[in-house]
Amino acid sequence: MAKVGASGFPPGEDGSPQYSFALEYEGPPVSRDLPRALPINLKHIPVAAVVAQVSVAEKLALPVVQPIGAADPLAKKVSRELGAADSTVSPTSVIQNSRESASKELDSASEIAASPAASGVAAPVPRGGGGKSSSSGNLSSSGALEFSNANCLSGELSDVVSSSRGLESSSISHEHSRELFNGAQSCSTIEFCDSFDKSAGSSRAFRVSNVGKESIDLDDSNSRLDWASSGSVLSLECPSSRKTGDCTESNHDVRRNPVVTFHDIESDGGLEEEFSREEQEVVRVKRQPQSKGKKGSCYRCFKGNRFTEKEVCLVCDAKYCSHCVLRAMGSMPEGRKCVSCIGFPIDESKRTNLGKCSRMLKRLLNDLEVKQIMKAEKLCEANQLPSEYVCVNGNPLCPEELLMLQTCPSPPKKLKPGNYWYDKVSGLWGKEGEKPSQIISPHLHVGGPIMENASNGNTQVFMNGRQITKVELRMLQLAGVQCAGNPHFWVNEDGSYQEEGQKNTKGYIWGKAGTKLLCAFLSLPVPSKSSGSHVEQSNSLLSRSVPDYVGQRMLQKILLVGYSGSGTSTIFKQVKLLYDAVPFSAEERENLKLTIQGNVYTYLGILLEGRERFEDESLSHMRKNRSSGGNDHIENQEKKSIYSIGPRLKAFSDWLLKTMVSGNLEAIFPAATREYAPLVEELWKDPAIQATYSRKNELEMLPTIANYFLERAVDILRLDYDPSDLDILYSEGVISSNGLACVDFSFPQSAPDDYTDSMDQHDSLLRYQLIRVNARGLGENCKWLDMFEDVGLVTFCVSLSDYDKYTPDANGSLTNNMILSRRFFESIVAHPTFDQMDFLLMLTKFDLFEEEVEQVPLTECEWFDDFHPLVSSHRSNSRSNSINYSPTLGQLGFHYVAVKFKRLYASLTGRNLYVALVKGLEPDSVDAALKYAREILKWDEERVNFSLSEYSMYSTEGSS
């Protein structure tokens, strides 16, 4: 308290450093109280107190705990619980004995719960007086209790808490277990030791293990019962055994206290991690005597002997009999691991067993299930070789390097943890200090430079900077390589060799047929066939499937959204064309062709419709003329205008219009194309159509892009038409407009510059996925936007040219498209899923915008009503004069819109909006925009590395 009082006064008088972040107030006296900025006293900040956690435990325990023996579940007097524990009738006196000792320890546990600060002091007491001697000595029949000492968690606050929770239930658990196990009570107490060994000391891990136990327990004894009966007979064990687990755990805790006293109570996550690692090591060591205690019994039910078939946990080496294995291992999401071991790396000595199924599992489960387990075991991320265990040329690998090594065309076989040397030039690979064992793919950027003594040779002959071994030298000599005078060779991956410093190739090691045979004889590696040619190599690199988990990690997702008509599909198609090796398959191209042709027919239909209208208009006009004039009677009798067409074309036109009205144009068209192609040509050349086309501005139905296609209608409607890339970009409805489309791509590696380091190597592994969703499908309520929470960046497209376009809504009133876009933008940005998401605004259709803005002022849209560009009076001059360059109206408009959106975004989120200008039809423009997106994603990753000061700079930027 005194501290707080003192800290209220400004420092400085007493010589402590003065901070001048505020000026002294010198104005008139203030009437109201000023809020004072009191320095925070760290020690007085309420942190999650120990007691609070205990109370949580009480709450948690409430719904489940109804001790049958004990009186009131609410009265959590430890002494009473102890009584309950004591009262438990146990069949064997030995166990009774241990129980008592355990309960003694429980007592001490309660002490700890009461005064956690004193735990360090209190802890050693039970050890000295407690059950250690009594239990381990007496319990020869079940060595597991002793073993349970190996459990090293404890010290954790949560442990203490859960122990108190466990205590309450100890009685009930025994009730149940007695019923279940017919007096084999010890089982129920001990069976969970294994799982607790590994539960990393954090409360979270406990929860996991708890969960696991429940899932296990229902399986008890006869897991093949059908649902109902197993539900009724077995599930009774569920709650009880859970508590048993806790109870045992509490026992352990107490016993382990001496070990754990150095755990600070406030030890945080990082510490826990460390300790759990250590603990695991300890566990592994300590496990050995245990299994000797009772030879080969199941770790869970303690039945059976070493001859009974058992399944082994890949992490902790726990062995389970066929009755217990499903309960102990749960649904095996990572293969054969105890539930509590899930997520931990496997024991390296068991790596060879990965994916090799035992007979027991095959007996217990059906084929499909076994297959799934083995697949998961082999392919899940936690079971992969930890990259830091593999050292190449003295450097531990990073995950990316290991991945590169494993996914290269000829990877090292059976890669185990250890030290290796790798000759990047020739691809020779071997264990450190040994002769080469294999030739793998050369030029992989893994590990450090090769050491001279990598293979511990002493021949004075060097190959790519490595002193070769005697066996190799012998091989070289037999292969006819001149090795006199201790030469330094430079050997390439194809076996060609030269002396260091010289250019001319002296020969090929593998040139002679006998060499390979010789190598086999000397057990030296020979080049594998796959590394033969480069072409093959690159192919196999592409086809080689990357494991799922890697794909997930390496995939950066970019969501592309925008209001309808904002050009998202154009950008999507452009990306496909830009980065996809085969943007559209033959089948897709065929579909594209049909779509485009269908579209052209639609446009033609619109033209024909317009023609009819124009014809009517002109006829009626002429009629009017005629009635007014009355003289040129005879000429007009034919009822012909420039919009009239011949009867054959008329028939076609009528038919086309009829099909369009009935709405089955798509159904008819692919087939009809063949038939009507010549007719279309005739139609297009008809002056009436040309006349109509010249008035295309009056046809509202005709989209602007129709011009592009109609100009080339004759070409397009030919049978052998092959859509060009530009055609595809222009066309509508090519990618599924009603759903979602996604394309995976990676940026092609830029020209190999000198400064491209390993960083770029990793980049080439990075893949991006562009996901395009249709605005219409999104709906107003964005029901499923939460599915995209894992995207790295949201790209929002807004068509600049929308500012003067309107869409009628349900009531028929017109709304500006830009306003609609803005509304949509707001709803997406404000969506809770994208709380911390970065947004990139792509302003599209700039080319159209530039034209339009000259005719229709930007203020057409009410949101932009304060757009008053400073237009230089002699704009026409400055445009021609590049030196006196002033931005065009279009550019001014773009910047204005961008700022408008930036402000909107900042007001919504307080962060900075990235903006890119895109012309969807220009590949370079889209490429640049996506590279910008990549930079944002990279920056996003890097941002965490920057210090706080950097961050504050960033935040001011956002608010500006």
Place this chain on the structure above:
Amino acid sequence: MSVAELKERHKVATETVNSLRERLKQKRVQLLDTDVAGYARAQGKAPVTFGPTDLVCCRTLQGHTGKVYSLDWTPEKNRIVSVSQDGRFIVWNALTSQKTHAIKLPCAWVMTCAFAPNGQSVACGGLDSVCSIFNLNSPVDRDGNLPVSKMLSGHKGYVSSCQYVPDEDSRLITGSGDQTCVLWDITTGLRTSVFGGEFQSGHTADVLSVSINGSNSRMFISGSCDSTARLWDTRVASRAVHTYHGHEGDVNAVKFFPDGNRFGTGSDDGTCRLFDIRTGHELQVYYQQHGVNEIPHVTSIAFSISGRLLIAGYSNGHCIVWDTLLAQVVLNLGLLQNSHEGRISCLGVSADGSALCTGSWDTNLKIWAFGGIRRMT
């Protein structure tokens, strides 16, 4: 008739409809003098109580690496299919808690799945607007994936829900974001009928859920973002048989009551409601008081076999078992020790009613069943 005249008439007609609707609403309020709970209390019905072991989590199905979005039981009672944001569907054996299939889907953004009545095929639908049918018996390809045996394409929006018509392996009803429901013939892959869409009596927003009447498979219910539920007859696609108003938010889940004459709904407004299909009355509201701005959405509902219990999953991770008769909370699975850590996204009761499966955004599924001793009396 001029456009202006038409518009005028349209306006008048809309007003009439609205006033009629208002009158109907008032009349309903007048007639609805009690709800189920009030009546049951008056009759002195005892509430359902659960002991601590009456519903416990007995299995945790781990294996998904993304949020679980949907699950379905087979009628043969021990298998479950679930789909998740990791882009896979997994078929589980609920007894051994092992997977039998883990199949990568062509489109990772999947929202719904359903088991065929014969248990041989699985339907999945999602943001790709396609309902894909997988035959579990067909051979897998090199990467261990099943080929899609049928694509039901035709929706113009995401497929939000699908359900097989009971006892018919070739007919399926889907609900979609394009405001329609569709009855499909799987053998041909074509739409048999489309419910809603252009028709005035269809939903005016995304359909989120469908449920087929178990006793009369011609009738089904759809729930939608327009905060209504509609009853449809598969023989009459042109209009909805009935529209049920009452909710104040998107109707996320609909489920037929076991007797087929009532149905339950779950909504974004945090309530579950029970409607009578014949009278159109809202029989009961199931609502737990919450803070003003923290109303959890109901994501999914299911009835017990008897109909006495309504199980509702909430977006805050709660899973409440309601007594349908007295509208009281029997149990909140979300408060149990080993409950899910994320939003409950889907739940389902096994065909024989012995077990409940919940799927959550914490990537796990849990099976809940009776966990005590059954006293034989």
